[in-house]
Amino acid sequence: MPTMLQASPPALTPRQKQVVELIAAGCSNEEVGERLGISPRTAKAHCDVLRQKLGVARRRQIPRAYRELTGDDPLSQSLAPGRSGSGD
Numbered sequence: 001m002p003t004m005l006q007a008s009p010p011a012l013t014p015r016q017k018q019v020v021e022l023i024a025a026g027c028s029n030e031e032v033g034e035r036l037g038i039s040p041r042t043a044k045a046h047c048d049v050l051r052q053k054l055g056v057a058r059r060r061q062i063p064r065a066y067r068e069l070t071g072d073d074p075l076s077q078s079l080a081p082g083r084s085g086s087g088d
Contacts, residue, residue: 010053010069017074019046024063024074 012020015036022032032043047059054065063074 012050012053012066016046016050016053019043019050020062020066021074023047023050023059024066 018036019032022035027035029040029043029047032038032046033040036043047062050062050066051057051059054062054069056062056065066072066074
């Protein structure tokens, strides 16, 4: 008797994973858009979809929900090494 578990992680597109990484790195929608070559409005739309998929009410909760549901740390992905030595 197979049972379906509701706790399976939501399927995220590669672009959505990039947006999660950038949010975890502290980027605003404007910065997300600039880094990904999309408009800030499109970045916000990605955030809205991520909030729904991850079941959170606020943008800042996205990285934590992603980590809890997938077991992956969004900051350990592709962005972490590239941020060192930045003198901004």
